[in-house]
Amino acid sequence: MIISAREKNDVIIFDIEGEIRRSETTNISLHQLVKDQLDDGTRHLLLNFQKVEFIDSFGVGEILASYISTHNLGGKLKIAKMSKKLYLVFQVTMLTKVLDIFDDEETALKSFFKD
Amino acid sequence: MTKNRLYRILSRIVDIKPGEELISISLFSYFFLITTPFYIIKPLRIASFLDKLGANQLYLPYLLTAALMGFVVAFHSKLQVKISKHLLIISSLTFFTLTCFLFWLIFPYNWSWLPLAFWIWANILIIVLITQFWILLNEIFNPREAKRLIGFLGSGGILGGIVGAEVAGLLAKTKLSGYLLLFASGLLIACAFVVNYIFILERKKHSVTDEKDKGRWQELPKGGFKVCFDVVRKSNYLRLKAGAVSIMVIVSLLIDWQFNKVIEEKAVSQNSMTSFFGHFFAGMLFFSFFLQLFLTSSLIKRLGIRLSLMLLPLVLLLFSLGFAVSANIFLAVLIKGSDKGLSYSFNQSVHKLLYIPVSPEIKHKAETFIDMFLYRFAKGIGAVILFLFISIHLKFQYVSLAAVGFILAWIFLNQKISDEYVSTVKQKLKRKWGRADRMVAEKLDVDYTKLVFDTLESKNRSSVLYAMHLFDLIKQDKLTPEVKKIISYKSDEMRISSLGTLFEENETTLIPKTDDYLSEEVLKKEIKEILSLDVYQEVMSNHVEKVLRDKNREAETAKMEVAKAIGLMDSTSPLVQKLDELLHDESPEVRRYAVESAAKLKKREHVRALIQNLSNPLTRDDARAALEKYGQEIVGTLGDYLKNPKMDIGLRKAVASVLARIGTQEAADSLTHRLSEKRGDMDTELIDALDRIRSEKPDVQFPEKIVMTKIAREIKKCYQILIETHDSKLKSKKDEMSKGLPKNLKVSLMNIFKLLGLIYPYEDIMKAYQNAETGTKDSLAYAVELLDNTLKKNMKNIILPIIEDLSLEERVKRCKRILKTFPEG
Numbered sequence: 001m002i003i004s005a006r007e008k009n010d011v012i013i014f015d016i017e018g019e020i021r022r023s024e025t026t027n028i029s030l031h032q033l034v035k036d037q038l039d040d041g042t043r044h045l046l047l048n049f050q051k052v053e054f055i056d057s058f059g060v061g062e063i064l065a066s067y068i069s070t071h072n073l074g075g076k077l078k079i080a081k082m083s084k085k086l087y088l089v090f091q092v093t094m095l096t097k098v099l100d101i102f103d104d105e106e107t108a109l110k111s112f113f114k115d
Numbered sequence: 116m117t118k119n120r121l122y123r124i125l126s127r128i129v130d131i132k133p134g135e136e137l138i139s140i141s142l143f144s145y146f147f148l149i150t151t152p153f154y155i156i157k158p159l160r161i162a163s164f165l166d167k168l169g170a171n172q173l174y175l176p177y178l179l180t181a182a183l184m185g186f187v188v189a190f191h192s193k194l195q196v197k198i199s200k201h202l203l204i205i206s207s208l209t210f211f212t213l214t215c216f217l218f219w220l221i222f223p224y225n226w227s228w229l230p231l232a233f234w235i236w237a238n239i240l241i242i243v244l245i246t247q248f249w250i251l252l253n254e255i256f257n258p259r260e261a262k263r264l265i266g267f268l269g270s271g272g273i274l275g276g277i278v279g280a281e282v283a284g285l286l287a288k289t290k291l292s293g294y295l296l297l298f299a300s301g302l303l304i305a306c307a308f309v310v311n312y313i314f315i316l317e318r319k320k321h322s323v324t325d326e327k328d329k330g331r332w333q334e335l336p337k338g339g340f341k342v343c344f345d346v347v348r349k350s351n352y353l354r355l356k357a358g359a360v361s362i363m364v365i366v367s368l369l370i371d372w373q374f375n376k377v378i379e380e381k382a383v384s385q386n387s388m389t390s391f392f393g394h395f396f397a398g399m400l401f402f403s404f405f406l407q408l409f410l411t412s413s414l415i416k417r418l419g420i421r422l423s424l425m426l427l428p429l430v431l432l433l434f435s436l437g438f439a440v441s442a443n444i445f446l447a448v449l450i451k452g453s454d455k456g457l458s459y460s461f462n463q464s465v466h467k468l469l470y471i472p473v474s475p476e477i478k479h480k481a482e483t484f485i486d487m488f489l490y491r492f493a494k495g496i497g498a499v500i501l502f503l504f505i506s507i508h509l510k511f512q513y514v515s516l517a518a519v520g521f522i523l524a525w526i527f528l529n530q531k532i533s534d535e536y537v538s539t540v541k542q543k544l545k546r547k548w549g550r551a552d553r554m555v556a557e558k559l560d561v562d563y564t565k566l567v568f569d570t571l572e573s574k575n576r577s578s579v580l581y582a583m584h585l586f587d588l589i590k591q592d593k594l595t596p597e598v599k600k601i602i603s604y605k606s607d608e609m610r611i612s613s614l615g616t617l618f619e620e621n622e623t624t625l626i627p628k629t630d631d632y633l634s635e636e637v638l639k640k641e642i643k644e645i646l647s648l649d650v651y652q653e654v655m656s657n658h659v660e661k662v663l664r665d666k667n668r669e670a671e672t673a674k675m676e677v678a679k680a681i682g683l684m685d686s687t688s689p690l691v692q693k694l695d696e697l698l699h700d701e702s703p704e705v706r707r708y709a710v711e712s713a714a715k716l717k718k719r720e721h722v723r724a725l726i727q728n729l730s731n732p733l734t735r736d737d738a739r740a741a742l743e744k745y746g747q748e749i750v751g752t753l754g755d756y757l758k759n760p761k762m763d764i765g766l767r768k769a770v771a772s773v774l775a776r777i778g779t780q781e782a783a784d785s786l787t788h789r790l791s792e793k794r795g796d797m798d799t800e801l802i803d804a805l806d807r808i809r810s811e812k813p814d815v816q817f818p819e820k821i822v823m824t825k826i827a828r829e830i831k832k833c834y835q836i837l838i839e840t841h842d843s844k845l846k847s848k849k850d851e852m853s854k855g856l857p858k859n860l861k862v863s864l865m866n867i868f869k870l871l872g873l874i875y876p877y878e879d880i881m882k883a884y885q886n887a888e889t890g891t892k893d894s895l896a897y898a899v900e901l902l903d904n905t906l907k908k909n910m911k912n913i914i915l916p917i918i919e920d921l922s923l924e925e926r927v928k929r930c931k932r933i934l935k936t937f938p939e940g
Contacts, residue, residue, distance in 0.1 A: 021572070022703055022733050029732055041858065056572040057565035058707070061736040064555060071551030072803075073865075074889055089571065092597045093564040098555055 003033060009109050011044040012037050017051040020059030034066040043075030044112045050081035067099060080108040129267040130412060139264055141313045142252060143271035148306035149244045150272045152299035154279025159295055160237045164230040176234040177498060181491040187239055188488045192343050195479060201314045204247050205307055211240050212303040219296035246486045249467050250479055257896040261471055265464040266412030273404040273459055343484035346477050352535040353481045356469060359528040360485055361493035362521050367454055368497035369518045374451040377444055399456050407460035415465060419903060421533040427462045432522045439515035472539040537904045543897045547885040550810045563593050570602050579676045590639055646684050659693050674705040682712025691716060698724035703733035710734060714741030722749050726756055729769035739769060743776040750777060754785035768800040775804035783808050783815045790825045799862060806869040809877055817873040826870045829863050831937060833917050834930040836860045841927040879905050887918050895920055
């Protein structure tokens, strides 16, 4: 799994490539990267899932932990460009009830400043 | 005069901030220019009335004013809706200037009805103009600004009274006495210019055009006396305020009568009486002025709204009781002086502050009704009560006791008002976010979610693991048609198929085709029976031994299967003993399955291995969930790890979060006692864990002494960060400060509020924190106001300098001053 960060419209976007799973996590986890951003004062985070092929239960834990850490500080963490099949799994497991998931990056970016 | 110089001069006498000097001076002048003409008119009004109609006719202007005020209120409310406040105030000033000039022209004709008309006109003038002044003041400033400046601004009105009365007194004895009303007209014109300048300043500040301003007033519902009355009737807070004002007016009237009665009895001649009244009123106004300018703001800040509201009634209660015992001239002066002296200054400011948390549209109507109508109406009621007392020849001391009764009712209402005031301030603040862990737990079954993902993940890895996951789903009645659909796909298909193809009829399925008639209950029963068979245990024991001895990488999946299978067995099964070894396996995947099984079996012997798994980020989340399932029984063990400084810090932090999830009183105690440690390397995690317990378990108690000590330490840390930032010559640090609070200060501030939430009402503290942290200037002001009314005195004294809207210089100055007397430890 490769995670790279970029900034757009005051939102930090994590472009994630590969599979978010325990066996793919080596040096630093997604949650740790999110926490580092929060420590730097960032409060708007977007996870770009365009190149995420699969996630396991560890990945789910990482996403939820990142979401909780961000929201506990009054921030927002959202997801964009998730594949339809992964979205279906998120729907069935009701993760979509908690997480804000958008089809495209622009809509997701705008949503940070709507509410 | 430059703004800086003006600021330097003003800041010596009033707690003013840069940028507020022009608006403050203008409002001071506005108030001054209302009361100066009025106090020129007032002596003329009394003198002309007594001269032409006599004191016995005084009931007439009182009654007519009370009756007419209803029409004035109705007309004023309608104008409020139709025109901008700028136009309304300027029109009112123009009207009173012209009518004042008209009275000056017709006064020499000595018509008999003129003094009565003049009296009523003068009453309407002062009520309308003063009400408009307070409405504008409340619109311009938020509660904190108003609290700081109200003493100074109010003193403008009292100074105007002194100047106006003195001007009238001096000119009345000269040939210029005929020009008093002309002079008053001139002052009202000057007032209109000042008001115009105030609106120019406000427009510059907010870029509000006249049209926009008008629009704001037009948004209000159609006004009128009934609308104003309904606004007060429908609000508990305003009803209480109206009640308190009514009683205050009645008490004041009774005191006034008692005072006049004593003076009348003691005075030897009319001249001596006039002389006494002259000196008395001048002294009283001077006392009010001094109190208003130098003491009101600081007293209100020091006492807070609750005690400030009690000051006047308590003073009057004391003197009225004294008066009931012995009615002498000394007490008469004291009681009358305190009543009017405090009413014109301190009490007026406190009552105006009570309007601040009320929304503008309601405030205008309530203020119009209470200040313009109710005040006069209550005076009428008071006069009727007094008339009854006099007609039944009630003894002097009984009137004092009746006043005591009214004062007690007034104190009761004030107590209710201060409670309502705090709740009104609270309503102004919205909680911006709650703890997300709580929300996630409420909306999501995390175990089930992970199980579905594990089931999908295991399809490619091992059919055994996959079957066991399916069995888990069946056991939990979670193998719904939707889940079946998702997991029915080969994983490759899952990764490439589109949503459309996913729902095609003839999909390939990996779910074993089971007999529909084989119920899930039967399946559960059969598997349980197989797992508990001795022969199964024997065969499996050999298999497990073999797998555990295998050091090849390929054995990882087999170990995962074993770790998962143990979780399906009975806790008494001999194979469960092998779980400890799996919990220490080098593969995080194997350990993770072992952790999950340990959570199902909940055997004490696995606790230490589970805690060890907290130190690794790859197994931490699962270990945390597993330990949480043990609950209260492992709190002691977790506490031992928490207090052991030799343990890995990551592990100890994770232990703190497990205790937070368990959330019992013992778990909270274990965490709270660690707050006493001076190392501070786990402060944020400990405090966050306690905050989580507080948010989820309101019944859990936290030892106040430990929490208070920790808060004091955190505040001291904040002070030091601020002073260091300020004193540092490093430009980078000052830049950081100008952008916002430094990172470590933000963390410290968050910790302080979470700690405050443990011992004060949690919702209120969180509202205050979130609005102070992310809100506008006004929401910060309301947040500070809420804290001011919620925290104990010693606590708010040390916290508010960090929160309040102050410049860095001022903040550091206050911090340094407090640090000199800051408690040690």
